[in-house]
Amino acid sequence: MAASESRRDTAQPPKESLQFPVLSRVFLQPYLPVSLKSSSSPSAYPQTTPAKTSLPHVTLTYATSLDSSLSLAPGTQTHLSGPQSKAMTHYLRSRHDAILVGVGTALADDPGLNCRITGVGGYGGKELIGQPRPIVLDPSARWKFNAESRVFRTARENRGKAPWIVVAQGNEEKMSLEQRKVLGSYGGKLLSIPQRKPEMEDPTGEASTEAETYAALDWQSLLDTLAQQDVYSLMVEGGGTVINDLLHPRNAQLVNSVIITIAPTYLGQGGVVVSPERKLDSQGKPTNAVRFKEVKWQPLGADVIMCGRVEV
Numbered sequence: 001m002a003a004s005e006s007r008r009d010t011a012q013p014p015k016e017s018l019q020f021p022v023l024s025r026v027f028l029q030p031y032l033p034v035s036l037k038s039s040s041s042p043s044a045y046p047q048t049t050p051a052k053t054s055l056p057h058v059t060l061t062y063a064t065s066l067d068s069s070l071s072l073a074p075g076t077q078t079h080l081s082g083p084q085s086k087a088m089t090h091y092l093r094s095r096h097d098a099i100l101v102g103v104g105t106a107l108a109d110d111p112g113l114n115c116r117i118t119g120v121g122g123y124g125g126k127e128l129i130g131q132p133r134p135i136v137l138d139p140s141a142r143w144k145f146n147a148e149s150r151v152f153r154t155a156r157e158n159r160g161k162a163p164w165i166v167v168a169q170g171n172e173e174k175m176s177l178e179q180r181k182v183l184g185s186y187g188g189k190l191l192s193i194p195q196r197k198p199e200m201e202d203p204t205g206e207a208s209t210e211a212e213t214y215a216a217l218d219w220q221s222l223l224d225t226l227a228q229q230d231v232y233s234l235m236v237e238g239g240g241t242v243i244n245d246l247l248h249p250r251n252a253q254l255v256n257s258v259i260i261t262i263a264p265t266y267l268g269q270g271g272v273v274v275s276p277e278r279k280l281d282s283q284g285k286p287t288n289a290v291r292f293k294e295v296k297w298q299p300l301g302a303d304v305i306m307c308g309r310v311e312v
């Protein structure tokens with residue numbers, strides 16, 4: 001544990017602390033990773049099951065408009081969740097070992113990526129118990145973070161963990177020495193994993209599209225690597241490129257559950273849209289990209305939450 005991840009217990013939760021009442025949590029339970037009480041964590045914020053042989057439980061969770069937009073435009077942040085669903089998202093963060101965003105989100109939002117629910121570490125609780133590990137998917141190491149980036153300020157204030165940054169193998173040196181120092185000094189780290197080879201078997205038989213211009217990493221390798229690092233549950237928050245790739249027919253079976261906040265608004269054209277690539281049936285005819293089963297709809301304030309599992 002690095003010095004900055006150590007030991008200050010924040011007796012008084014800060015004013016930005018959020019509440020998500022125990023009764024409101026019930027509908028989420030079947031969709032959450034299995035909990036295992038760890039001796040060091042209070043029962044309200046259990047760690048997840050260390051099943052060494054399996055991949056982490058992956059929960060995909062984001063907020064969307066009625067026209068499937070995450071934000072008004074690339075590179076900008078848009079607040080879609082109402083206060084209750086925002087608190088729910090923070091509760092979900094406390095129930096996962098790690099939360100993942102793409103570099104596009106890190107650049108657009110400068111997010112804190114911590115959990116601000118009263119009672120977790122940094123918000124009235126001990127140490128960093130209940131705080132997830134932020135993970136930024138940045139294959140080409142183009143996030144020019146420094147110690148003033150919000151996730152590092154949050155770590156400095158003992159209100160969250162320092163990030164792990166995932167780059168494609170061979171791109172490690174693209175991160176400056178200065179940045180690597182910052183990362184290490186806050187207790188973060190650089191993970192490198194292989195780039196997805198174009199010839200990697202694709203169960204859909206589809207070739208990569210032109211839209212896939214990023215250095216696509218293989219989700220299976222990423223999840224394997226995270227499991228080896230004791231990450232047993234991963235909450236994927238976005239943004240659009242990450243979600244569309246994770247919901248791509250070749251990856252969607254890696255998603256254990258989805259918890260999606262739907263806000264009562266149209267953002268209009270030009271937003272960052274969730275719309276994964278279509279599947280082709282055996283005749284080559286387009287069919288639904290993804291369908292969900294075991295679906296539950298729960299109103300929360302002005303929003304509605306859709307929980308479900310991917311139908312494989």
Ligand SMILES: NC(=O)C1=CN([C@@H]2O[C@H](COP(=O)(O)OP(=O)(O)OC[C@H]3O[C@@H](n4cnc5c(N)ncnc54)[C@H](OP(=O)(O)O)[C@@H]3O)[C@@H](O)[C@H]2O)C=CC1
Nearest residue numbers: 062063070071102104105214215216217238239240241242
């Ligand atoms: N409403 C909500 O709940 C949320 C909204 N957002 C919003 O979404 C927007 C950001 O979305 P977007 O611009 O699409 O950016 P993303 O956060 O999805 O990041 C995209 C980048 O991540 C890297 N990446 C994505 N998938 C992979 C993969 N499989 N393998 C390797 N690298 C990958 C690529 O980096 P490279 O190009 O360097 O290869 C890619 O360009 C922002 O406006 C943000 O505010 C974000 C999260 C949640």
Ligand SMILES: Nc1nc(O)c(N)c(N[C@@H]2O[C@H](COP(=O)(O)O)[C@@H](O)[C@H]2O)n1
Nearest residue numbers: 063078079080081089109111112113237
């Ligand atoms: N659940 C949800 N609702 C919205 O309306 C959002 N815009 C987001 N965005 C995600 O939350 C991150 C911001 O987190 P911090 O408050 O800075 O910790 C942002 O980066 C998106 O991942 N989510």
